[in-house]
Amino acid sequence: DTAVSQTPKYLVTQMGNDKSIKCEQNLGHDTMYWYKQDSKKFLKIMFSYNNKELIINETVPNRFSPKSPDKAHLNLHINSLELGDSAVYFCASSSTIADEQYFGPGTRLTVT
Amino acid sequence: DQQVKQNSPSLSVQEGRISILNCDYTNSMFDYFLWYKKYPAEGPTFLISISSIKDKNEDGRFTVFLNKSAKHLSLHIVPSQPGDSAVYFCAASAMVQGAQKLVFGQGTRLTINP
Numbered sequence: 618d619t620a621v622s623q624t625p626k627y628l629v630t631q632m633g634n635d636k637s638i639k640c641e642q643n644l645g646h647d648t649m650y651w652y653k654q655d656s657k658k659f660l661k662i663m664f665s666y667n668n669k670e671l672i673i674n675e676t677v678p679n680r681f682s683p684k685s686p687d688k689a690h691l692n693l694h695i696n697s698l699e700l701g702d703s704a705v706y707f708c709a710s711s712s713t714i715a716d717e718q719y720f721g722p723g724t725r726l727t728v729t
Numbered sequence: 730d731q732q733v734k735q736n737s738p739s740l741s742v743q744e745g746r747i748s749i750l751n752c753d754y755t756n757s758m759f760d761y762f763l764w765y766k767k768y769p770a771e772g773p774t775f776l777i778s779i780s781s782i783k784d785k786n787e788d789g790r791f792t793v794f795l796n797k798s799a800k801h802l803s804l805h806i807v808p809s810q811p812g813d814s815a816v817y818f819c820a821a822s823a824m825v826q827g828a829q830k831l832v833f834g835q836g837t838r839l840t841i842n843p
Binding site: 648667 | 773774775827829835
């Protein structure tokens with residue numbers, strides 16, 4: 618019974634394409650996040666949503682657009698993919714804005 | 730500018746002995762610290778945390794120590810078991826724009842040898 622799930626698990630695409638990664642949590646949490654783990658293995662926050670509202674937006678290119686259709690879902694759409702977007706993207710959720718975060722299994726994006 | 734640093738990329742420990750993983754931070758605004766454990770092809774899983782008002786928190790085989798004056802925390806695992814082999818991430822938390830923002834270190838790969 619997966620708590621935080623992401624689809625797809627692997628995504629290989631060409632430069633210039635547009636792609637989406639989906640995230641769903643069945644924990645009843647109010648807050649969801651997107652993280653990027655780059656080639657140096659650093660996990661960095663990209664976005665945070667609380668009750669479907671954007672509350673953290675780090676310095677991320679406008680090509681990245683998160684969308685939260687409801688509290689259980691936070692999708693990430695990426696336009697005009699670039700080589701530097703290759704990374705593992707993790708979705709996470711927490712009960713409130715201050716609680717520990719539960720992570721999904723990650724989506725490995727490879728841009729060729 | 731990396732605000733949370735784990736200077737040891739890897740650590741090898743014999744089964745049954747103590748594993749000590751270290752983490753340093755630079756930002757005095759951090760008020761909550763967490764350790765996450767990550768297996769290959771999985772997301773990080775929460776392990777243990779400590780508030781900045783404490784200097785020690787213990788949960789079974791896992792103990793986290795916080796030295797605020799040195800801006801240093803450590804995770805002790807004793808006794809170490811083969812299943813503890815994983816990458817361990819230290820994270821520091823601050824409330825930003827009304828939300829918890831976690832800043833992660835780059836991880837330490839722990840290998841427990843039988």
